[in-house]
Amino acid sequence: MLELRxxxxxxxxxxxxxxxxxxxxxxxxxxxxxxxxxxxxxxLGNPLFLRKTRPxxxxxxxxxxxxxxxxxxxQVRLAERDLARLAGNEQGRLHMAIECHSCxxxxxPTIDDFRNHWPEVEVDxxxxxxxxxxxxxxxxxxDLVITADPxxxxxxxxxxxxxxxxxxxxxxxxxxxxxxxxxxxDLADETLITYPVEHSRLDVFSQFLDPAGVRPREIRTxxxxxxxxxxxxxxxxxxxxxxxxxxxxxxRDYVRAVALGEEGMWNTLFAAIRxxxxxxxxxxxxxxxxxxxxxxxLEGIKPA
Amino acid sequence: MLELRxxxxxxxxxxxxxxxxxxxxxxxxxxxxxxxxxxxxxxLGNPLFLRKTRPxxxxxxxxxxxxxxxxxxxQVRLAERDLARLAGNEQGRLHMAIECHSCxxxxxPTIDDFRNHWPEVEVDxxxxxxxxxxxxxxxxxxDLVITADPxxxxxxxxxxxxxxxxxxxxxxxxxxxxxxxxxxxDLADETLITYPVEHSRLDVFSQFLDPAGVRPREIRTxxxxxxxxxxxxxxxxxxxxxxxxxxxxxxRDYVRAVALGEEGMWNTLFAAIRxxxxxxxxxxxxxxxxxxxxxxxLEGIKPA
DNA sequence: CATATTTTATGAGTTTTTTTCACGTTGATA
DNA sequence: TATCAACGTGAAAAAAACTCATAAAATATG
Numbered sequence: 001m002l003e004l005r006x007x008x009x010x011x012x013x014x015x016x017x018x019x020x021x022x023x024x025x026x027x028x029x030x031x032x033x034x035x036x037x038x039x040x041x042x043x044l045g046n047p048l049f050l051r052k053t054r055p056x057x058x059x060x061x062x063x064x065x066x067x068x069x070x071x072x073x074x075q076v077r078l079a080e081r082d083l084a085r086l087a088g089n090e091q092g093r094l095h096m097a098i099e100c101h102s103c104x105x106x107x108x109p110t111i112d113d114f115r116n117h118w119p120e121v122e123v124d125x126x127x128x129x130x131x132x133x134x135x136x137x138x139x140x141x142x143d144l145v146i147t148a149d150p151x152x153x154x155x156x157x158x159x160x161x162x163x164x165x166x167x168x169x170x171x172x173x174x175x176x177x178x179x180x181x182x183x184x185x186d187l188a189d190e191t192l193i194t195y196p197v198e199h200s201r202l203d204v205f206s207q208f209l210d211p212a213g214v215r216p217r218e219i220r221t222x223x224x225x226x227x228x229x230x231x232x233x234x235x236x237x238x239x240x241x242x243x244x245x246x247x248x249x250x251x252r253d254y255v256r257a258v259a260l261g262e263e264g265m266w267n268t269l270f271a272a273i274r275x276x277x278x279x280x281x282x283x284x285x286x287x288x289x290x291x292x293x294x295x296x297x298l299e300g301i302k303p304a
Numbered sequence: 305m306l307e308l309r310x311x312x313x314x315x316x317x318x319x320x321x322x323x324x325x326x327x328x329x330x331x332x333x334x335x336x337x338x339x340x341x342x343x344x345x346x347x348l349g350n351p352l353f354l355r356k357t358r359p360x361x362x363x364x365x366x367x368x369x370x371x372x373x374x375x376x377x378x379q380v381r382l383a384e385r386d387l388a389r390l391a392g393n394e395q396g397r398l399h400m401a402i403e404c405h406s407c408x409x410x411x412x413p414t415i416d417d418f419r420n421h422w423p424e425v426e427v428d429x430x431x432x433x434x435x436x437x438x439x440x441x442x443x444x445x446x447d448l449v450i451t452a453d454p455x456x457x458x459x460x461x462x463x464x465x466x467x468x469x470x471x472x473x474x475x476x477x478x479x480x481x482x483x484x485x486x487x488x489x490d491l492a493d494e495t496l497i498t499y500p501v502e503h504s505r506l507d508v509f510s511q512f513l514d515p516a517g518v519r520p521r522e523i524r525t526x527x528x529x530x531x532x533x534x535x536x537x538x539x540x541x542x543x544x545x546x547x548x549x550x551x552x553x554x555x556r557d558y559v560r561a562v563a564l565g566e567e568g569m570w571n572t573l574f575a576a577i578r579x580x581x582x583x584x585x586x587x588x589x590x591x592x593x594x595x596x597x598x599x600x601x602l603e604g605i606k607p608a
Numbered sequence: 609c610a611t612a613t614t615t616t617a618t619g620a621g622t623t624t625t626t627t628t629c630a631c632g633t634t635g636a637t638a
Numbered sequence: 639t640a641t642c643a644a645c646g647t648g649a650a651a652a653a654a655a656c657t658c659a660t661a662a663a664a665t666a667t668g
Contacts, residue, residue: 002380003307020644032627034646039626045391045585051645052635061390068383072376076306079372086365087349281349309655324615336656338617343655355616356664610668617662625654633646638639 004076006040007069009033010048014066015295017055024303025295081117084281090120092282097125097133099147100269101195102225102245107146110286110293117289118282137274144286145272149201157278158270159287160304162294164242166203166265167257169228169249171235174256181259184212191237192216193228203267204240208260229255240265244298268304308380310344311373313337314352318370319599321359328607329599385421388585394424396586401429401437403451404573405499406529406549411450414590414597421593422586441578448590449576453505461582462574463591464608466598468546470507470569471561473532473553475539478560485563488516495541497532500525507571508544512564533559544569548602572608 009026013033016022023030041047048062058066094114098107111123129136136142137156150158168187170177176186187209199205209215220237222228228239232255246257259265271290277283294301313330317337320326327334345351352366362370398418402411415427433440440446441460454462472491474481480490491513503509513519524541526532532543536559550561563569575594581587598605 001308002384003309004305005307018644028626029628030645031629031647035626038646044387046387054636054644061387064383064386064390068379071379075372075375079368080306082368083348083350083365086368322615332655333657334616335618335658339656342617358615358665611666612668613664613666615662615664618660619658621656621658623654623656625652627650627652627654629648629650631647634644636643637641 002040004073006036007065007073009036010062010065011069011073013037013049013056014058019051019056027303081285084285085118087281089280089282090118092118092121092280093143094121094123094283094286095126095142096123096144096146097129097136097142099133099145099149099201102242103146103269105244106290106294106297109297110290113293114286114289118285121282134272137272140274143273143277144283146269147272148203148267148269149206150270150272155275156272157275158272159278161269161271161287161290162298162304163266163268163302164244164298165300166207166240166260166267167243167246168260169232169239169241169246169255169257171232171238172253172256173235174238176258177256179258181262181264183261184209184214187216187238188214189217191218191220193220193222193231193237193239196221196223202240203265204260207265207267208240242267243300247299266302306344308377310340311369311377313340314366314370315373315377317341317353317360318362323355323360331607385589388589389422391585393584393586394422396422396425396584397447398425398427398587398590399430399446400427400448400450401433401440401446403437403449403453403505404546406546407450407573409548410594410598410601413601414594417597418590418593422589425586438576441576444578447577447581448587450573451576452507452571452573453510454574454576459579460576461579462576463582465573465575465591465594466602466608467570467572467606468548468602469604470511470544470564470571471547471550472564473536473543473545473550473559473561475536475542476557476560477539478542480562481560483562485566485568487565488513488518491520491542492518493521495522495524496520497524497526497535497541497543500527506544507569508564511569511571512544546571547604551603570606 009022012025013019013022016025019033019037020030023033026033037048044061046061047059048065049059050057096107098104114121115123126142129141131141133142133145134147134151134153134156137145138153146161147158168182176182192204194202194204218237220231222231222239225241225245228241229249231237232239240260243257246255249255250257271287273283291303295303313326316329317323317326320329323337323341324334327337330337332340341352348365350365351363352369353363354361400411402408418425419427430446433445435445437446437449438451438455438457438460441449442457450465451462472486480486496508498506498508522541524535526535529545529549532545533553535541536543544564547561550559553559554561575591577587595607599607
């Protein structure tokens with residue numbers, strides 16, 4: 001019998017284009033999906049998609065089910081939200097801080113969506129604080145912190161949101177612009193542009209340069225991504241940023257991006273929250289919304 | 305995670321009014337439903353319905369899910385039909401006969417609905433045949449026969465549709481009109497009105513009178529249910545009919561109905577089809593439609 | 609009001625389904 | 639034709655769903 005599970009799988013498959021990646025999205029193995037879809041196809045009596053193309057191509061039957069999924073799943077999501085609201089605790093406060101400079105891109109639409117469904121929750125990103133955000137969680141000054149380096153703090157829980165790849169932005173005319181990837185050594189003679197924060201909180205250092213014992217020739221800082229891009233484009237340095245933060249500049253062919261190391265430099269973004277707030281219905285919904293929105297808005301990210 | 309299964313259960317629960325009967329409808333045990341709904345309630349964080357009333361009463365959460373179910377399940381049903389159609393074999397012939405005189409009540413709406421979705425299948429109830437319908441199945445003169453007594457015939461498969469109770473229609477002023485049930489002996493002095501068919505095909509005889517070795521004082525026949533009711537109402541006899549065939553007369557307070565025996569006389573109605581036609585997509589859909597329509601249209605029937 | 613009767617809940621055990629693991633197959637690419 | 643990535647497959651493991659037996663609760667009944 002057809003179940004929502006099947007529809008969710010099909011949507012994931014369409015968005016991902018392959019079983020392997022779809023499996024990641026629904027947090028199952030590729031094998032599980034292969035079995036699941038085969039069973040479904042057997043019961044329906046005809047195939048749902050062609051596996052020999054990339055991305056996979058859906059048959060008429062597959063398209064019909066996709067249409068159903070797109071019709072139904074949003075309705076289910078709405079109902080689930082209503083139920084969460086009925087579970088009580090509509091009231092609440094969600095004051096956030098971001099340790100991640102490029103996060104507004106997905107955070108703003110997330111907040112918009114969330115506000116629509118939880119008008120009683122007071123959402124804010126209080127500005128002007130100079131303290132370290134993570135400890136402020138415990139002091140109840142903040143309720144959620146977006147961070148990429150979770151530090152064990154009593155009473156703080158880190159909820160993984162998604163994984164992203166740190167890329168090196170390079171001028172188009174740079175020698176390395178068309179390389180498959182750069183090595184730490186390649187950066188020894190470069191000017192590295194970073195956000196003006198401590199070295200320890202920059203993953204280019206903690207994950208890439210420091211382990212190899214390499215220091216770039218020079219370090220410059222810039223507050224805004226746009227400024228960084230201008231410096232990079234004009235050949236005055238290189239800079240490491242999350243893949244999604246670069247897409248708009250890559251599309252405009254403003255700069256090039258190269259992987260950091262053969263495997264790429266992958267990182268996980270977390271939402272840090274207080275342990276107690278884990279089972280608040282609206283907190284749960286916020287995290288879910290954040291993940292959904294991120295996947296809809298950003299390209300090239302992976303499930304945590 | 306919410307699944308369609310849960311929604312189907314809730315609909316069954318609402319239609320049935322109790323877990324016991326809802327369980328019958330979805331072909332599970334009462335225990336299974338109790339567990340299933342408890343799990344769901346636990347995960348949602350609030351109860352879905354109050355069990356201490358008859359029929360059960362749904363909470364706001366329960367009502368929200370019911371609303372979702374009513375929104376979604378028909379869409380799913382539509383999609384399933386489309387998929388069945390895509391599975392090929394839209395073409396076909398469905399010539400039917402009914403061995404059951406009162407079946408038009410649910411068969412007509414069933415056929416109407418079915419025709420809408422399978423225009424390529426030629427549906428008909430050929431009239432004017434005098435032969436025994438069941439053997440005509442094997443001869444490919446018919447494709448489906450509605451019958452209450454399945455006889456083992458090679459190549460013929462009997463698909464149970466639903467169970468119904470045979471009741472005895474009695475004049476309002478009759479002594480037995482308010483009895484809890486009648487015994488075979490009670491009919492020894494009555495005039496029994498039946499459809500003009502062989503004794504062996506009338507369940508009052510095969511299931512009720514014959515086992516007790518009782519014969520009614522007199523037997524009269526009538527072609528139409530309406531005529532039977534007129535005879536009964538005027539005290540000129542009693543007659544046994546399926547519960548649903550009587551509801552309209554009972555509502556108008558035209559006659560009374562009494563159970564046959566302490567347990568009631570229950571029977572199963574079957575659709576007899578050829579073995580090969582079992583896995584035709586449209587045949588499957590016809591049977592499903594027949595069951596759905598019967599439950600929607602008739603009262604007091606039970607799943608087979 | 610006590611006693612049957614019906615309905616729901618519960619825990620243990622079983623069955624079924626789903627998922628994973630390990631490997632084989634396939635098709636595209638170089 | 640070797641290589642690589644994606645997909646398929648069967649057996650085994652894990653998880654989920656269901657049943658059975660029975661208890662508890664509620665309602666009907668005398």
